[in-house]
Amino acid sequence: MDAPIRRKKNTRRPARKSAPTPGRRKTPGIFRSRLRPLDAWLLHHLHVLVFSLGQLSRTPFPTLMTAAVIGIALALPSGLYLLLDNARQLSQSWDDTVRISVFLNIDVSDVQAQQLATKLQQRSEIQQVQVISRAKALAEYQQLSGFSKALETLDGNPLPAVLVVQPQLNPELGASQNSQVLLALLQALPEVDIAQFDMRWLKRLLAIMEIIHRSVLVLAALLGLAVLLITGNTIRLSIQNRRQEIEINKLFGATDAFIRRPFLYAGLWYGLFGAVIAWSLVQLAFALLQNPVQKLSVLYQSHYQLSVFSYQDVFLLLATGVVLGLAGAWLAVSRHLQEIQPR
């Protein structure tokens, strides 16, 4: 019997009493050659990570197909989200086209309103003032509301005169800051009852964008689920294909964790590849959009640039892919590995 040479100080178990070398050739000094548990564990993980990548690369076409499907599923919501983000930024820069509606006190006559308008017109921060006289306001209201009968029964005009003020853009100040100062100034005038931004259209736009935002979130959740199922199904198939291998591994003492690992890492790789593909797809789509957007923004005399993924966004996308891939693999593994017991 060859004597075991102990090279590692901390081995878990006491040396086995009889672990004999069979036969004619003695193999010296390899008895306690197991690694320390932690080292072995780390090394094994690294090994399996690379190994599972190697296995995927052995069937490049199916791997690519799966990754592409995952990529498209991830690209849709992330691309839409990016578009929405751009629309938000655009709508913020549209603040400068905001007008201010100034409702005058009811006892201010149309003539006084006209005088006030002329006075305001001279201010540098105001570009234009339009007067809606009380009579005109009434006429418009009757026409628009269909309450003409009801209003006729009232004695006198219940509507005040209104000034519609278009702020002058001061390039040194931010657009919204500009108009906020102006709004306060108008509000302080003695003739003024209420001054407010006329932003109904902007509010509507924001409301619509909120709806779109929610829809994108719902879509993202659904497609995330799809990614989960795609990975899960792919992993399920590869578990079935490697049934024999799993059985043999179990027969020679592999733990469940050991068997699970390559499948989980395969899920991780699928998710990661999918996310990279999604990233490229969105990047490509936005590159194609860049030029037309440029032309459009020139027409609007602005210099709007489509914003693309930030580093954080990219990281988030990749992390999402990895997590979904892992989760899908986990689903498949926890459902199907237990079914495989050695015969």
Added chain:
Amino acid sequence: MIQFNQVSKRYPGGYEALNQVSFQIKRGEMAFLTGHSGAGKTTLLRLIALIERASQGQIVVNGQHLGRLPNSGIPYVRRGIGVIFQEHRLLFDRTIFDNVALPLVIAGYRHQDIRRRVRAALDKVGLLEKERSYPITLSGGQQQRVGIARAVVNKPPLLLADEPTGNLDPDLSREIMQLFLDFNQVGVTVLIASHALGLIKSLQRRVLVLESGKLIADQ
């Protein structure tokens, strides 16, 4: 090393494959298990390797009461048992080297040690020059020897073989049996289920005979 106390095994469906079997195999002993087809030989080996659990009775392997062992403990008990199957059960998409290395990889051995041990085991069964080949390129006897190398590569104290010579001609069968004798020589406990009565007789070892799930002889 192996101890059976009044062990019965009833398969789902009610068939009683083993009935009140008791015996003991000492450390370093070598024994054969024979009996007609369907007598329960494979079942008995499966109980030892924890592929099945006993319905009744007590089994102790290498000091471990299998009845008390939780499922999570099964892998560690199996690492102390080398199993050899009649149908080899090699992985056909891996080289001979990788097939033999499997138990060592599972147990977390170092890369260099895996190399050394695998080559030692392949050398022992006379297939060192085939380490880079795939199983499909080997004959049945060679495949069986690869299976044996895989079973002994991590030097388990116990070897189980289920009809290891089932498909082999008499000469090859004798060679394979000689390998088992060699392992036993250096202290490995060996239990072999086999039909090859003539061969068994010539080896002059202990023989356990099963019939319809009962142990009817122990010579």
